[in-house]
Amino acid sequence: MDRPVKFLPAGRARLVIIVLLLTFAVMLIRDIYLQILDQSTLRQQGQMRYLRTIPLPASRGIITARNGEPLAVNVHAVTIWADPAILDKHHDQWAELSHALHLSEASFARRVASGGADYAYIERQVAPEFGTALQKLQVPGIYVQDTSRSYYPMGAVTTPLLGLVDEAHQGSAGLERGYNTWLRAHPGKELALVDGHGQIVHVAKVQKLAHFGHPLQLTINPQIQYWAYITLTRSLHHFHAKDGSAVVMNVHTGQILAMVSAPSCNPNAEGSCMDPADYTNNAVHQAFEPGSVMKPFVVAAALASHSVQPDARFNVFHPLIVDGYAITDDVRHHILNIEHILKYSSCIGASKIALKTPEQIIYNIYLSAGFGRKPDLGFVDATSGVLPNWHSWSLARHATIALGYGVSVTTLQLADAYAAFANGGYHMRPELVMGQAPVAKRIMPAWVAKKLRVWLQSVAEPGGTGILAAIEGYHVAGKTGTANMANGHGGFYGHTTNATFVGFAPGNHPQLVMAVSLRGSHFKWNFGGIEAAPVFRVTMRHALQELDVAPACHHGPTMRITIRPGQNLAEIAQQYHSSVAHLMQINQMTNPEDIDSGALLMVPTPKGGKHICRFEAPLVSRAQAEIWSEGGGGA
Structure with a gap:
């Protein structure tokens, strides 16, 4: 028998139908409101969830040599950044990310937390291999962006000159720092829509355009730079010197063809340049007492002021007593003319010339030659050296300033100053960037410069203190300098010197000038003629060949x-x-x-x-050169 069918009372059925209809109507009205009337609110909520600020990379300006050869360039690298909001949802994969980046998990976490709400830098300018490893993991919220990093093709040869950039690709030393405003890139920003995996699907708006850095072309000749660095470094190691520097300059334009410093480091090797001493440009940052390389300037002052005649002769047999101090020569001579005072580097003779010349005249020629002035070459914190005002000179200072004591100079200043002897008496403003017009100022009469140019050639001839600077096939002019190294407490280190040689070639029609200095050598024969002159010889020989200069x-x-x-x-x-x-x-x-x-x-x-014509450099034994470097040449 069939069971009877029960029906809801008519009133209750109507109530159920009404409730269902009302519920459907409410849902329909809300859907219409959301889809039509309030779609902008939904879009805004979606974009707030997935719209992110993304950096736009820009490359730093490159640095090139005078011939266009690259000295500092940009190579392919990647920058890795994270979206903390997305990455926080994938903590279980942080260990894999840390391992791929060669970071500890703690270090990775700190880098994620150190960023902003939109993005945090994890690594900047790293090798592309890191990006490849991360892309294989496909972790949402971690991004790999193509960018560039600085690379230095000549490595340690140019590090103190060019300097370094930091992790933010901003100059931190050398020319990279001095010209940072010109070289630096300005990254941009854009708003981009990302999907649930953190991948960019649409660029909504460029908030800030990226601007690339400007190029910088230097006057440096790469071949001369290389040989200067190699020979300087070899001498530094051979004589166990603390540091050294060398500068090669065109005597007619002031353009710097080489500027090297040692020790140095390879900026392309990670962790190599940690000690500031390895990237300090000693040619402009290190001032030292130069020794006898200052004697020619006192001679120039004396001749130009007619305080001493060119044919003057001086008795240098006995020590010169000044203010109770005895000025002596390492090797005793009797009567010397000015040429031989320079050739044998007689301290007695140079001091006698200085005492015959008014203090102000000596001071003025030192100052006009560039001593006591900071070079305007783009090196932050370059030193001006020390040149005391002539009003404060004692009689002893008056006598010994000709010997390179009581003043401090840089290697760049020495090269710059000696160019005046080579070019006929003009001080040339040093230039390191191409496109600058030469700036010349006469600082001594042409006849004085010519006299000194001839006399200084005798220094690199048999019997001269700079015989080891002689170059086969060329006349060489120059001067040696040896000064005891100051200990910073008013005294000097025992048997520790600043060894210097400054010269130009060819001596009869000069084109290039070079200054070499090595500090802190303990070598037995630690004279400028032994340590620095060979650096000049090797470098200048290659430089003259490079430029097709012949006598x-x-x-x-x-x-x-x-x-x-x-x-x-x-x-x-x-x-x-x-x-x-x-x-x-x-x-x-x-x-x-x-x-x-x-x-x-x-x-x-x-x-x-x-x-x-080709003439041969004299064959000189090492023992004979050591004797002559002390001033012991026969006359």
Whole structure:
């Protein structure tokens, strides 16, 4: 028998239907409101959840040499950043992320927490391999962005000169710091919509445009820079010196072709440049008492003021007593003219010349030559050295300032000052950036500069203290300097010196000047003529060959040139409007392939040219050079 069907009372059924209809109506009305009337509110809530600020990278300006060769460039790197809001939801994968980045979990967590609400930098300018490892993990909230980092092709050779950049890609030392405003890049920002995995799906708005840094071209010649660094470093290690520096400059333009400092470090090797001493530019930041390299300036002051005549002679046999202090020479001489005072580096003779010259005259030529002035080359905290005002000089200071005591100078200042002897008496403003017009100011009469240019050549000749600076095929002019190293307490270290050599070449028609200094050597023969002069010789020889500079002697039908790397006889014959057969004949060659890079080759003299003669540097034993470096040459 069928069970009877029960029906709701009519009133209750109507009530249920009404409730269902009302519920449906409310839901429909809300849906219409959300979809049509309040869609902007929904969009805003969605964007607040997934709209993020993302940095836009920009590259730092590159630094190049005078020939366009790169010195500081940008190479591919990645910057890794995180969205803390998204990454916090994936704590279980932080260990994998830390491992991929070679970080501890604690360090990774600190970097995530140190950022803002939108993003936090985890690593900047790191190798692309780190980005590849992270992308394989596919962790939401961690991002890899292509960017660049600084790379220095010459490594340690240019570190003290160029300096370094920090993690934020801002200059922290050297020219990178001094020209940071010019070189720096200005990253931008953009608002981007990201999906649930943190991947960018749409760029909503660029908030700040990215601006790239400007390029900087230096006057540096890479080959000369390299040889200066190599020879300086070898001498530094051989003589166990504390530090050293060298500067090569064009005497006619003031352009710096090389500026090196040691010790140094390789900025491309992580953790290499931790000690500031390894990237300090000693050529502009380290001032020292220079010793006898200052004697030519006192001679110039004396001649220019007619305090001393060019043919004057001085008795240097007995010590000179000044204010109770005895000024002596390492090797005793009798009567010396000015040329021999410079050649044998007589302290007695130089002091006698100084005492005949008014203090103000000496002070003025020191100042006009660039001593006591800070160079305007872009090096932050470069030193001006010390040049006491002449009003404060005692009689002893008056006598010994000619010997390089009581003043402190930099290697750059020495190279800059000696250029005046080489170019006819003009001080040239040092230039390190291409495009600057030369600025010259006469500081001594031309005849005085010419006299000193001739006299200073004797220093690098047999018997002279700078004999180890002699270069085969070239006349060399210069001066040695040796000063006891100050201990900072009013005295001097025992047998620890500042060894210096400053010279220019070719001596008869100068083109380049070079200053070399090594500080803190304990070597037995720690004189400028022993430690610094060989650095000059090797570097200057390569520099002259690099620039095709040769000594002109007299007019003639042929001249000698330096064979450059990669040149062959056919190319040279075409360059000098000759033939291979003619070149082989005048050079007495049997094989046209028998030419060596760096050797001298005779070629026809171009119209208006000069004959180039080759003379040999004297053969000198090390023992003889050590004796002469002390001032013991025969006269």
